[in-house]
Amino acid sequence: MGDKANTHTGAAGRATAADHPASVRNVVLVGHSGSGKTTLVEALALTAGAVNRAGRVEDGTAVSDYDEIEHRQQRSVQLSLVPLEWDGYKINLLDTPGYADFVGELRAGLRAADAALFVVSASDGPETMAGATRMVWEECAAVGMPRAIVVTHLEAARSDFEQMTRTCETFFGGDDPDAVIPLYLPLHGEPGHDGHAPVTGLVGLLSQRVFDYASGERKESEPDPDQLPLxxxxxxxLIEGIIAESEDETLMDRYVSGEEIDYKTLVGDLERAVARGVFHPVLAAAPAAPGARQGIGTVELLELITGGFPTPLERAAPVVTTPSGDARTVNVCDPDGPLVAEVVKTASDPYVGRISLVRVFSGTLRPDDTVHVSGHGLADRGHEDHDVDERIGALSSPFGKQQRVLSHCIAGDMACVAKLGRAETGDTLSAKDDPLLMEPWDMPDPLLPLAIQAHSKPDEDKLSQGLSRLVAEDPTMRLEQNQATHQVVLWCLGEAHADVALERLRNRYGVQVDVVPHKVSLRETFADRSAGRGRHVKQSGGHGQFAICEIEVEPLPNGSGIEFVDKVVGGAVPRQFIPSVEKGVRAQAAKGVAAGYPLIDVRITLLDGKSHSVDSSDAAFQTAGALALREAAADAKIHLLEPVAEVQVLVADDYVGAVMSDLSGRRGRVVGTEQAPGSRTLVRAEIPEIEIGRYAVDLRSLSHGTGRFSRAYTRHEPMPSQLGDRMREQAQDVS
Known part of the structure; x- marks a missing residue:
């Protein structure tokens, strides 16, 4: 694996359907923004013969061309599939965004892949490994996903392969640093005028062979005698690490006794250990020289993928139920089994319409099939449960901006499916006569609110459809129609996520929106007992209006709502008008009595009143009830109540002090801490929601990307008087 002669010719860029799951490799690339994932994908495509030396496919576009937003922002914002052919294998490379705001795209890639390549830059410091990258590594470890590491940017002046390898051992090795070991060492040429020696090739540690890329073609040779001691x-x-993970228990004893272990035995044990997810080789990669056919380390990496990474047959069968929840057993990756496929990404094409990237886990998908589309479990994010039969269109394999037609897609492979108008990301495709459902993968909770409104009347007409299509593509985004604040709120993962959402609304769906300040659902209540008299008397010829009522208002404990009590005696208010008074005071309570926020947690008691045999009416007593409540409020102290959330912050131990100090500065009350695995601490606090509108952004900065949090509403409680006065003034200015 990787130490073989260069006999591969690659493919001419054809994306054909795989014939058997054993010939497929699904690999996701993981790494922080700027680590070089997309550049590495392009280098692998060049080596496999899928693009020309200028990095272009047949139509002249780059293999990574897909989204105009990515070109403008100069960073990946979505998952992209790049299929390659190498040595008789089909390799599906899933390039994921490295920026934390697009972790949903990363999770989709992890769901679709059977192995992961962690891409790290040789010129970066350890801080780039300590945040999200390390957490993803731990997630992969928890499910046993095979992983390897690729060190990039070896051409940079400050690159240090050895130092980055040691950093990987520290952050990825955990209790077993000997499971993270290089397979190759970079070879350097003569230093330039700046003193930096460029990487010209690699030396294979197992084979002790040199792979020289200096000429632009990979050439194999024996190492110089002076290179062997190095x-x-x-x-x-490396040999000791391989033997330690070998399934042959006699191998270590033979090695310790001085026996020379056969090269093929070592390679076989290495490949099995990688496929089992217990050994994580480190490889090196550098860009191809101008005009070269191969980037440094790309052949070695392709050989690792085909020889060491598992086939889809080695992945455990997904947990499958019927839409009603009954368990079903599905064989591992059987092309002849029942159809079970999953939409891992949804995109919109201005000419084709909705395109769904699908991973097939069982069965075979063919063009023009009628399939059952099931989507369950994401109702809280604006995705209603749905079950519908749809006829799919053409199957294709993406390459740059091209879509190459496929005749079928077997279990273990991936394809793009056209014309699934109802399918959303995370949905399950199955046979229409045997509907099945896969449980959605774990997705982060969007915690940054973005309140929007249509810019004009034409935009208002298109807004609903644009938003529904937007959230269908991205299940990490939650759409809220807030009934309390009357705002449309998109909950996002961060500012970059929000910016992309706005740009897609504007450019893809033709909807102009304005961002407005996000409101929290404030409430009002009485601080003490008060009384009010409502008098509604009008006479203007014919039937007049006559209603008088007297009420008393008193505060109730938190969570009591509004309680209406009738204590009228002697028929001062006729029985038929008692409900009218209640309706009037409840309507006024919903509108608010001080700053326009709903009134809660009070008991309103009707004590007395007057009526007229002719002029009293339902409407008159409703008005009198509302007037009485407003008069009672005018003579009382009114508290503004703000929502309080329980926040749980999981953060690396190094940042606990800073997080707790920040929470205190936001009027938060820390209620407890506890240790969590991985040298992390869980901090529990109660904090006003008005103080955590941007906490998703601020926590990321405060914890260098290592922190995550959850929030849940607990109660409303009085706002500090100074802040409450300011909110009342703002409400009066608006009115």
Whole structure:
């Protein structure tokens, strides 16, 4: 694996359907923004013969061309599939965004893949590994996903392969740093005028062969005698690491006794250990020289993928139920089994319409099939449960901006499906006569609110459809129609996520929106007992209006709502008008009595009143009830109540002090802490919701990307008087 002669010719860029799951490799690339994932994908495509030396496909576009937003922002914002052919294998490379705001795209890639390549830059410091990248590594470890590491940017002046390898051992090795070991060491040429020696090739530690890329073609040779001592220590450590993970229990004893272990035995054990997810080789990659056919390390990486990464047959069968929840057993990756496929990404094409990227886990998908589309479990994010039969259109394999037609897609492979008008990301496709459902993958909770409104009347007409299509593509986004504040709110993962949402609304769906300040659902209540008299008397010829009522208002404990009590005696208010008074005071309570926020947690008691045999009416007593409540409020102290959330912050131990100090500065009350796995601490606090509108952004900055939090409404409680006065003034200015 990786130490073989360069006999591969690659493919001419054809994206054909795989014939058997054993010939498929699904690999997701993971790494922080700027680590070089997309550049590496393009280099692999060049080596596989899928693009020309200028990095272009047949139509002249780049293999990574997909979204105009990515070009403008100069960063990946969505998952993209790049299929390659190499040595008789089909390799589906899933390039994921490295920026934390698009972790939903990363999670989709992890769901669709069977192995992961963690891409790290040799010129970066350890801080880039300590945040989200390390957490994703731990997630992969929890499910046993095979992983390898690729060190990029070896051409940079400050690059240090050895130092980055040690950093990987620290952050990824955990209790077993000997499971993270290089397979190759970079070879350097003569230093330039700046003193930096460029990488010209690699030396294979197992084979002790040199792979020289200096000429633009990979050439294999024996190492110079003076190079052998430099690799001996690293080679011995690699062999010991492989033997430690070998399933042959006699191998270590034979090695310790001085026996020379056969090269093929070592390679076989290495490949099995990688496929089992217990050994994580480190490889090196550098850009191709101008005009070269191969980037440094790309052949070695393709050989690792085809030889060491597992086939889809080695992945456990997904948990499948019927839409009603009954368990079903599905064989592992059987092309002849019942159809079970999952939409891992949804996109819109201005000419084709909705395109769904689908991973097939069982069965075979064919063009023009009628399939059952099931979507369950995401109702809280604006995705209503749905079950519908749809006829799919053409199957294709994406490459740059091209869509190459496929005749079928077997279990273990991926394809783009056209014309699934109702399918959303996370939905399950199955046979129409045997509907099945896969549980949605774990997605982060969007916690940054973005309140929007249509810019004009034409935009208002298009807004609903644009928003529904937007959230259908991105299940990490939650759409809220807030009944309390009357705002349309898009809950996003961060500012960049919000910016992309706005740009897609504007450019893809033709909807101009304005961003407005996000409102929290404030409430009002009485601080003490008060009384009010409502008098509604009008006479203007014919039937007049006559209603008088007297009420008393008193505060109730938190969560009591509004309680109406009738204590009228002697028929001062006729029985038929008692409900009218209640309706009037409740209507006024909903409108508010001080700053326009709903009134809660009070008991309103009707004590007395007067009526007229002719002029009293339902409408008159409703008005009198409302007037009485407003008069009672005018003579009382009214508290503004703000919503309080329980917040749980999971953060690395190094940042606990800073997080707790920040929470206190937001009027938060820390109610407890507890240790969590991975040298992290869970901080529990109660904090006013008005103080955490941007906490998703601020926590990321405060914790260097290591923190995450959840929030849940607990109650409303009085707002500080100074802040309450300011909110009343703002309400009066608006009115």
């Amino acid at each position: 690799i001996e220590e690293a080679r011995n450590r």
